[in-house]
Amino acid sequence: xxxxxxxxxxxxxxxxxxxxxxxxxxxxxxxxxxxxxxxxxxxxxxxxxxxxxxxxxxxxxxxxxxxxxxxxxxxxxxxxxxxxxxxxxxxxxxxxxxxxxxxxxxxxxxxxxx
Amino acid sequence: xxxxxxxxxxxxxxxxxxxxxxxxxxxxxxxxxxxxxxxxxxxxxxxxxxxxxxxxxxxxxxxxxxxxxxxxxxxxxxxxxxxxxxxxxxxxxxxxxxxxxxxxxxxxxxxxxxxxxxxxxxxxxxxxxxxxxxxxxxxxxxxxxxx
Numbered sequence: 001x002x003x004x005x006x007x008x009x010x011x012x013x014x015x016x017x018x019x020x021x022x023x024x025x026x027x028x029x030x031x032x033x034x035x036x037x038x039x040x041x042x043x044x045x046x047x048x049x050x051x052x053x054x055x056x057x058x059x060x061x062x063x064x065x066x067x068x069x070x071x072x073x074x075x076x077x078x079x080x081x082x083x084x085x086x087x088x089x090x091x092x093x094x095x096x097x098x099x100x101x102x103x104x105x106x107x108x109x110x111x112x113x114x
Numbered sequence: 115x116x117x118x119x120x121x122x123x124x125x126x127x128x129x130x131x132x133x134x135x136x137x138x139x140x141x142x143x144x145x146x147x148x149x150x151x152x153x154x155x156x157x158x159x160x161x162x163x164x165x166x167x168x169x170x171x172x173x174x175x176x177x178x179x180x181x182x183x184x185x186x187x188x189x190x191x192x193x194x195x196x197x198x199x200x201x202x203x204x205x206x207x208x209x210x211x212x213x214x215x216x217x218x219x220x221x222x223x224x225x226x227x228x229x230x231x232x233x234x235x236x237x238x239x240x241x242x243x244x245x246x247x248x249x250x251x252x253x254x255x256x257x258x259x260x261x
Contacts, residue, residue, distance in 0.1 A: 032130035036246040044180040076178045100120045107117035
C-alpha cells in the first residue's frame with residue numbers, strides 16, 4: 001500500500017495541508033451534502049449523512065465555531081434550521097478535496113512509475 | 115493519510131454530493147410539476163380566479179424546500195440542456211393539448227400538464243443534478259474518487 005507520507009516530498013506537503021477538522025466522516029459528509037446546495041435543512045442533513053440528531057448537532061457546532069458553516073432559521077418554520085457553507089468554508093472544503101485528489105494522483109503516478 | 119484513506123474519503127464525498135444534488139433537483143422538479151398540473155386543472159375547471167392561490171402555493175413550496183441547489187451557470191452544455199428541457203416541456207404541453215383536442219377528450223389542459231410534468235422529471239431533473247454537481251467540481255481537475 002502506498003503511503004503519501006513516506007515517498008514523495010510533495011505528498012508530505014499535501015498531507016500537512018489537509019484540514020484535520022474535515023477528517024471526521026460525519027463532518028465530511030455534512031460538508032459534501034452542503035457543497036452542491038445553497039442550504040440544506042437540518043432534518044434533510046440527518047437523512048443525507050445518516051447521523052443522529054445529537055451527533056449532528058455536535059458536529060454542526062464544531063463546524064460553525066470554526067466559521068466553516070452558517071446556521072439560520074427557516075422563514076416558513078421557525079423551528080427548522082437551515083445550514084449553509086460559508087464563503088470561507090466553501091473555499092477550505094475545495095482545497096481539502098483538491099489535496100485528497102492530489103494524494104490519489106501522486107499514488108497512481110508512483111505505482112505507474114514502479 | 116495514505117492513498118486508500120484519501121480514496122475512501124473522496125468516494126464518501128462524491129456519493130454524498132450526488133445524493134444531495136439529487137434531493138435538491140427532485141424538490142425543484144416536484145414543485146415545478148405540481149405548479150404545472152395545478153395550473154392545468156384550474157384552467158380545465160374554468161376557475162381562473164384560483165390561479166392566484168396556485169401561484170401562492172408555488173411560492174410557498176419553493177420557500178419550504180429542504181434543499182436549495184446551487185447551480186453552476188458557467189456550464190454552457192448544462193445550461194443549453196436546461197433550455198432544451200424547458201422547450202421540451204412547452205412542446206409536450208402543446209403537442210398533448212392538440213392530440214387530446216383532436217380526439218375530443220375531456221380535460222385537455224390537465225392531461226397536457228401531466229405530460230409536461232413527465233418531461234420535467236425525465237429531462238429537467240437530470241440536467242439540474244448535472245448543474246448542481248458541476249458547481250461542486252468547478253475549478254477542480256478530474257474526478258478521482260471512484261477509481
